[in-house]
Amino acid sequence: MENKYHFACQLIREAGQFIKGRMTSDLDIEEKSGFGDLVTNMDRETQDFLIAGIKARYPDDAILAEENGVTHDIKDGRVWVLDPIDGTVNFIVLQDDFCIMMAYLEDGVGQFGLIYQVMADKLYSGGGQFAVVCNKEPLPVYQERQLAQSLFACNSRMYAQNTGGVRQLLDQCLGIRMYGGAGISMSKVLSGQLLGYFSRIQVWDYMAAKIMGEGLGYCLLTLDGQEPDFKTRQQVMFIPKAKLTEVLSYLKGVTI
Amino acid sequence: MENKYHFACQLIREAGQFIKGRMTSDLDIEEKSGFGDLVTNMDRETQDFLIAGIKARYPDDAILAEENGVTHDIKDGRVWVLDPIDGTVNFIVLQDDFCIMMAYLEDGVGQFGLIYQVMADKLYSGGGQFAVVCNKEPLPVYQERQLAQSLFACNSRMYAQNTGGVRQLLDQCLGIRMYGGAGISMSKVLSGQLLGYFSRIQVWDYMAAKIMGEGLGYCLLTLDGQEPDFKTRQQVMFIPKAKLTEVLSYLKGVTI
Numbered sequence: 001m002e003n004k005y006h007f008a009c010q011l012i013r014e015a016g017q018f019i020k021g022r023m024t025s026d027l028d029i030e031e032k033s034g035f036g037d038l039v040t041n042m043d044r045e046t047q048d049f050l051i052a053g054i055k056a057r058y059p060d061d062a063i064l065a066e067e068n069g070v071t072h073d074i075k076d077g078r079v080w081v082l083d084p085i086d087g088t089v090n091f092i093v094l095q096d097d098f099c100i101m102m103a104y105l106e107d108g109v110g111q112f113g114l115i116y117q118v119m120a121d122k123l124y125s126g127g128g129q130f131a132v133v134c135n136k137e138p139l140p141v142y143q144e145r146q147l148a149q150s151l152f153a154c155n156s157r158m159y160a161q162n163t164g165g166v167r168q169l170l171d172q173c174l175g176i177r178m179y180g181g182a183g184i185s186m187s188k189v190l191s192g193q194l195l196g197y198f199s200r201i202q203v204w205d206y207m208a209a210k211i212m213g214e215g216l217g218y219c220l221l222t223l224d225g226q227e228p229d230f231k232t233r234q235q236v237m238f239i240p241k242a243k244l245t246e247v248l249s250y251l252k253g254v255t256i
Numbered sequence: 257m258e259n260k261y262h263f264a265c266q267l268i269r270e271a272g273q274f275i276k277g278r279m280t281s282d283l284d285i286e287e288k289s290g291f292g293d294l295v296t297n298m299d300r301e302t303q304d305f306l307i308a309g310i311k312a313r314y315p316d317d318a319i320l321a322e323e324n325g326v327t328h329d330i331k332d333g334r335v336w337v338l339d340p341i342d343g344t345v346n347f348i349v350l351q352d353d354f355c356i357m358m359a360y361l362e363d364g365v366g367q368f369g370l371i372y373q374v375m376a377d378k379l380y381s382g383g384g385q386f387a388v389v390c391n392k393e394p395l396p397v398y399q400e401r402q403l404a405q406s407l408f409a410c411n412s413r414m415y416a417q418n419t420g421g422v423r424q425l426l427d428q429c430l431g432i433r434m435y436g437g438a439g440i441s442m443s444k445v446l447s448g449q450l451l452g453y454f455s456r457i458q459v460w461d462y463m464a465a466k467i468m469g470e471g472l473g474y475c476l477l478t479l480d481g482q483e484p485d486f487k488t489r490q491q492v493m494f495i496p497k498a499k500l501t502e503v504l505s506y507l508k509g510v511t512i
């Protein structure tokens with residue numbers, strides 16, 4: 001497993017170089033399912049780059065990925081979960097604050113996860129048997145903090161519409177941040193900068209953070225505190241396990 | 257004026273070093289006027305550092321600054337406008353995404369402005385007779401872009417309460433970002449990453465960006481398109497001048 005982990009750390013950095021080297025080329029931009037859900041040729045090419053790397057080394061492993069309908073049951077055997085560019089709008093408009101994400105599971109058990117902030121060159125990695133680190137610096141296990149002294153990141157639509165009662169919770173906090181991507185936001189939870197994150201996302205958006213977070217005291221759950229289905233886009237939260245009861249007390253009882 | 261500008265560029269970087277060198281020391285945190293408006297000993301010490309530097313070189317210049325009630329009529333003579341730490345909550349909680357801001361005016365006319373993103377080591381400077389640059393790289397003059405392809409940053413309370421009708425405008429855009437500071441947000445407008453920014457802020461929060469923005473096609477106005485009063489906390493927007501009519505068409509006619 002250690003070889004596989006180091007292979008993944010190297011591959012994700014190479015994919016970052018691949019993207020950076022092509023950032024001057026013109027992008028073909030296409031809408032996937034509507035407003036804010038854009039995909040570029042770079043997403044697809046980066047995914048192909050990752051898949052080619054994995055298949056060359058581990059030809060029998062399965063892959064579940066964001067683009068082109070590459071799918072596999074996440075609980076069946078050795079599975080890589082890939083998001084080639086998380087935060088595509090940030091990639092297109094800001095040319096910053098986007099991430100590559102990878103997760104690896106065996107029979108549904110997370111072995112490691114990786115979130116690479118490409119432009120900042122920050123690689124968050126670990127989980128399972130591996131220490132969770134950012135560029136080899138260990139990340140802190142969650143220590144109790146009060147809502148009133150903490151920041152949360154939240155999807156703008158969920159905040160605007162008070163989906164699941166998130167505003168009741170967020171109104172207790174010191175402030176809200178919106179960074180426009182799951183990877184950038186959840187890596188700020190893992191580093192202890194944000195207390196938590198709310199969004200409506202897919203398995204490739206959250207699996208890497210979920211695996212890393214488990215080693216540091218965080219959980220990735222639906223807004224009613226259940227395990228997500230790992231199959232559909234769902235409203236989820238990434239918060240400290242020790243805060244689950246308190247968070248649910250603000251969310252529950254609210255008509256969505 | 258060129259000497260004064262280079263002096264300011266050097267002083268603001270020294271103030272950044274001053275902050276970084278003390279970021280391990282314990283912070284005394286105090287509420288100024290309520291939730292989210294915190295001040296630390298570091299804000300005050302950094303302001304003292306800036307004022308001492310200015311007074312040593314330009315003893316007759318006046319100063320208007322955020323902390324300790326250091327005030328002066330902005331239209332009267334040679335005036336420095338200082339915000340020692342913009343984004344104090346980010347400074348305390350994230351230890352990132354905060355800025356030092358300086359602006360210099362003579363008889364009410366902006367001569368230059370500076371926004372220094374301390375942790376990213378990015379200095380936005382210029383305006384008046386000086387080219388607007390980030391770390392010496394020229395920043396682009398605004399080029400026409402559509403709302404639907406653009407991101408805006410917005411104060412969370414104004415977004416939640418649809419202050420001034422900002423949501424009617426923001427719903428036309430590709431997305432919303434919240435970075436928790438005027439300096440970090442407005443520097444992303446100056447770099448062309450964001451199309452605009454809405455917040456409720458004071459003169460020291462916006463003067464540097466206003467002076468720099470004028471050279472690149474941006475304007476800093478109240479939500480009804482007027483010049484701010486430069487004296488009180490006001491709801492303002494920092495947008496391309498060429499977009500003013502379009503922006504106002506979404507904002508106006510709305511009961512606040």
